[in-house]
Amino acid sequence: MISIVIPVHNRKDYTQQCLACLSIQTYRDFQIIVVDDGSTDGTTEMIHREFTDVIVLKGDGNLWWTEATNWGIRYAQQHQNSRKTNFVLTLNDDTRVDTNYLQTMLDAYQTYQPCLVGSVSVDSDKPDKLEYAGYAGSEFELRTAGGRHVAADYGFSYQELSRQVAFVESQSLPGRGTLIPMAVFDKVGLFDSKRFVHYMADIEFSIRARKAGYRLIVNASSVVYEFVSATGIQVEKGVSLKQFIDGFTSVKSPTNLRVRYNFAMAHSNSKLLYFAFDIGRICAGFLLRKIGVMRHT
Structure with a gap:
């Protein structure tokens, strides 16, 4: 069973599109847990009307990404079937995925376990533009803040990445499409919502998981189409x-x-x-x- 946890806030159209992609997955043993952190744009009402199987947890607008995600994980932990192998998939609402996305994630886990499986991110408007394909570095990177994004190794081209490799082993993983075995939370805890309220909680969690012995795999065939303009403050764009x-x-x-x-x-x-x-x-x-x-x- 995969519990897909999606924190949302006032992005009804993005949420609607994301849920529509998930509703037609070829792999069917999953549940969707949306944590609506105080939306005022009718997001919850839209979900209840159009996606009746989706579980909605309501926050008051103060959860931010990290604690909203933890709410969803706790719900999944409390309602999991202990006779199954259980996973959490963290996903943002400003994304879309192909119909075989969940199956590719599970296939990668079966191949490379014990591991967390991350997704390749591409620009939704330019699907060959590689936004993320893993992070290259070493333990020494945690001394000097160096390292690089692997996407550069393939000329920021998804076609080139998929031609050359089946997966990339990463030093960290973002929460934008990461499959996490439920057992990992028992071993390393949840996301740290006290020190990392909104950003870097996903990266920090994945490093804890790697230190605990889990490989961090970015699966080349698991693609998340990212709406780049919606991903928060764009520090690499033309800010004043x-x-x-x-x-x-x-x-x-x-x-x-x-x-x-x-x-x-x-x-x-x-x-x-x-x-x-x-x-x-x-x-x-x-x-x-x-x-x-x-x-x-």
Whole structure:
């Protein structure tokens, strides 16, 4: 049984499209748990009307991604059939998937277990544009905040990735389409909603799972089509200096200083040195992008 956990907030159209894709999966032993964290746009009403089998848990708008996801996992734990092998699939609502998506995830798990299975992410508007295909690095990366996204190794082309490999072994996995055996939560706990309220909880959890002995596999045939413009603050796009600085304190920002500090303290041997390198890398990237824009104007 796969319990698909989807946190949502005021994105009814995205949620509707995501649920429609899941409703026609070839693999049928699954349940969908939507955690609606205080939507006011009729999301819950739409789900009750159009997707009657979907379980909806209602929050008050203060759960954010991490605790909303934990709500869904706890529900799945409490209602699981102990006679089956149970999984949680974390998924965002600003995505769509092919009809065989769940089957490809399970097939990958059977091949590479014990593992967590992540998805390849592509741009929904440009399906060959590879957004994510794993993360390359080493234990040393957790000292200097280095490493790279594997997508670059294939020229950011999904066609090239799928031609060359069946899977990529990653150093971490995002929550945007990751299949997690239920036993992993018993071993390492849930997502850390105290230190990572909205961003980096998925990455931090996957690192804990890897340290506990689980492989982190990105399956080349498991594709998530991502609506790139809907994925929160786009730090790599043309943000202003004020927006960049505000991102250091915003819950909605992946560059939130408290979150980056908490991650450094939790997983880096060098701790403050890692934090300094991490923030330095973020600032340098912003400055280089600004210089690039100025050169082309």
